[in-house]
Amino acid sequence: xxxxxxxxxxxxxxISKAASKxxxxxxxxxxxxxLADHYLAKIYSSxxxxxGHLSISPASDIYASSITMSLDGVTTILGxxxxxxxxxxxxxxxxxxxxxxxxxxxxxxxxxxxxxxxxFDPPPTIGGEWxxxxxxxxxxxVEYGINACIASTPSLDTGHSQDFTAKRxxxxxxxxxxxxxxxxxxxxxxxxxxxxxxxxxxSFKRPFGIISATAMQxxxxxxQAYGTVITPSFIDVTLTFDPENDGxxxxxxxxxxxxxxxxxxxxADPYQAFPDQIEKPxxxxxxxxxxxxxxxxxxxxxxxxxxxxxxxxxSENSSVAFYSSxxxxxxxxxxxxxxxxxxxHSCLVSRTYDVSLRLGFKKGDLTIAAPLQIIADP
Numbered sequence: 001x002x003x004x005x006x007x008x009x010x011x012x013x014x015i016s017k018a019a020s021k022x023x024x025x026x027x028x029x030x031x032x033x034x035l036a037d038h039y040l041a042k043i044y045s046s047x048x049x050x051x052g053h054l055s056i057s058p059a060s061d062i063y064a065s066s067i068t069m070s071l072d073g074v075t076t077i078l079g080x081x082x083x084x085x086x087x088x089x090x091x092x093x094x095x096x097x098x099x100x101x102x103x104x105x106x107x108x109x110x111x112x113x114x115x116x117x118x119x120f121d122p123p124p125t126i127g128g129e130w131x132x133x134x135x136x137x138x139x140x141x142v143e144y145g146i147n148a149c150i151a152s153t154p155s156l157d158t159g160h161s162q163d164f165t166a167k168r169x170x171x172x173x174x175x176x177x178x179x180x181x182x183x184x185x186x187x188x189x190x191x192x193x194x195x196x197x198x199x200x201x202x203s204f205k206r207p208f209g210i211i212s213a214t215a216m217q218x219x220x221x222x223x224q225a226y227g228t229v230i231t232p233s234f235i236d237v238t239l240t241f242d243p244e245n246d247g248x249x250x251x252x253x254x255x256x257x258x259x260x261x262x263x264x265x266x267x268a269d270p271y272q273a274f275p276d277q278i279e280k281p282x283x284x285x286x287x288x289x290x291x292x293x294x295x296x297x298x299x300x301x302x303x304x305x306x307x308x309x310x311x312x313x314x315s316e317n318s319s320v321a322f323y324s325s326x327x328x329x330x331x332x333x334x335x336x337x338x339x340x341x342x343x344x345h346s347c348l349v350s351r352t353y354d355v356s357l358r359l360g361f362k363k364g365d366l367t368i369a370a371p372l373q374i375i376a377d378p
Contacts, residue, residue, distance in 0.1 A: 030057040033095065033146050033168040041131045043228070044144075045376065046101040046122075046175040054093045054148050054166070068149045071097040073122060073142070073172070095146060099172065123346045124173045126264075134339040135262040135289035140349055145169040173223065175376045176342045181217045182371045187279050191354060193217070195366040199251060209243040211251065213359055213366040218331060220373035223342055230340060232332040235355055235370060239300065241323040250302045250323045255360035258329055260372065262289040262340075265350040274345050276352040276371070290356070291333060300325050331355065331372070342376045 035052035044050060054069060100122060126134060127141035150164045184191045194214045198207035215237045222231040235258075241250040263286035265275040275286070302323040333340065341351050357368040 031055070031148065031150065031164045031166040032057075033148055033166050035095070035146070035168060035170075038168075038170075040129065041171075043171045043173055044099055045173055046099055048099045049096070050099065050146065050170060051094070051096045052146075054095055056091045056093075056150065056164075066149075066151045067093060068147075068151075069093070069095060070147050071099070071144070072147050073144045095148075097146070101175070121176055121344055121346075122172070122174050123344050123349060124341045124351075125171045126341070126349065126351075128169060128171065130171065130339045132335065132337055132339045134341055136264045136341075136351075137266070137287040140264060140266045140287075142349060143169060144172040173342065173376055174344075176344060178220050178373060178375050179343075182277065184217075184371065185279065188277075189279060190276055190369065191371050192367065192369045195368055197361075197364040197366055199361070199363040201363070207244060208248055209241055209251075211242075211361065211364070211366065212240045213368060214238045214240075215355075215357065215368045215370045217370055218355060218372055220343075220375045221331065221333065221340075223340060223374060223376040228335055230333055230335060230374075232330055233372075234328050234330055235357065237327040237329065237357070237359075237368065239302075239325045239327065239359075241302070243322070246321065250300075250325075251361045251363065253297065253300045253359060254362055255358075256295055256297050256329070257358045257360075258293045258295045258331075259356045260291045260293060260331065260333060261354050261356055262291070263287070263350075263352045263354070265352070266348060268348070270347040271345075271350070275350055286352075291338065293331065293333065295329055298327050298329070300327070329357070340374055343373045 032055045033052065034055060035050060038052070050071065054067075123142045125142055125144055126136045127138070128143055146168045148166045152162050152164075182191070184193050193216075194212065196210060196212045199209050199211060200207050215235055218235040219233045221233050223229075224231060243249075263276065265271075265284075265286045267284060275284075302325050304321055304323055306321050343353060344351055353372040353374055355368070355370045355372050357370070359366040359368075
């Protein structure tokens with residue numbers, strides 16, 4: 001636009017009238033993409049058909065050498081190129097694309113060691129025009145949209161040509177199926193499926209017992225109706241209490257806090273492994289958004305078990321029994337204020353989730369961090 005403004009100044013000096021005509025043609029020419037049944041909050045998914053028309057209304061007849069329409073994401077996944085040699089006074093062209101269910105090997109520039117299927121899934125829209133915040137940082141954006149370009153042939157009068165472009169962004173959430181549960185080792189720095197605490201009446205006395213919590217990776221949360229509804233899930237936790245002596249009863253559960261954390265991973269260079277599964281210390285940390293969940297403090301019912309291997313112990317100060325209990329805590333989230341994207345991994349950007357659980361006892365707390373998948377149902 002700077003060069004056109006300069007040409008306009010030159011025209012005022014009587015130097016370039018042709019440049020002024022080009023400037024006026026650009027200003028009054030109109031190129032629009034109209035999509036059928038489209039609205040701002042509409043979410044497209046894998047297999048969705050995007051159709052409509054491209055409307056061209058130039059101020060005067062132009063000769064177009066080509067008309068190009070493409071559905072673009074991180075890479076151009078579909079394209080349509082129509083050579084066109086006719087004069088365009090006013091015309092419409094059909095727009096019809098079907099959103100892909102996979103990248104089909106388009107990520108050949110990215111090499112992920114021990115690559116799984118997820119590396120070839122198209123990522124969802126990140127940033128953009130979501131009507132509810134998608135819990136991503138402002139520096140990360142994945143955009144999908146219909147792009148159109150008209151390349152005109154040089155005018156016989158002026159010798160100049162113009163390329164006209166139009167763009168219509170769409171919101172996309174791919175349908176991603178469930179992946180196998182993660183193997184979480186004891187060395188994993190992000191996930192922790194087991195917590196143990198020695199309980200003491202005060203810091204100067206011996207522990208009167210050991211309490212432990214072990215969680216299973218919860219079933220995935222299911223995105224339905226194009227990301228507007230989430231089917232709830234549960235996290236199951238097994239509690240055990242080993243008293244130091246017989247006659248000591250399990251402690252009372254005083255408080256429970258439960259949250260889901262959204263982790264957006266991003267870097268300029270392709271990942272060599274899925275970032276949430278790297279066990280080595282790293283300075284690169286995800287952008288985290290924590291969502292507190294409403295959970296009632298459950299009533300813990302303890303079952304007493306006798307360990308046969310300890311019944312013949314000679315020590316009178318050792319317990320031959322332990323206690324256990326099982327908790328099932330609901331994972332229910334609302335999409336009213338947040339856009340939940342499915343769990344995905346791509347070369348430069350990943351989205352993962354985990355469940356953070358804290359169980360508060362009078363003499364100590366237990367914490368659990370379990371991986372959680374959010375999937376978009378096929």
